[in-house]
Amino acid sequence: MSSETIPDRILESLQNLPSDATYDDAIERLVFLAKIDAGLAELDAGEGIPHDQVKRRLGL
Incomplete structure (x- = not known):
């Protein structure tokens, strides 16, 4: 994970x-970043779902 602070990442994301862009675009981008961080935190905590299990759930 990056050593950048959350405010730094927010500012960089909005500047890009x-x-x-609309306010909705900005909010969508920030929600997307928050969901990525939440997912990475789950994986770091060992709460991820194995790839083969995901494939079974999706019928692949």
């Missing part, structure tokens, strides 16, 4: 939005 296109100039015609």
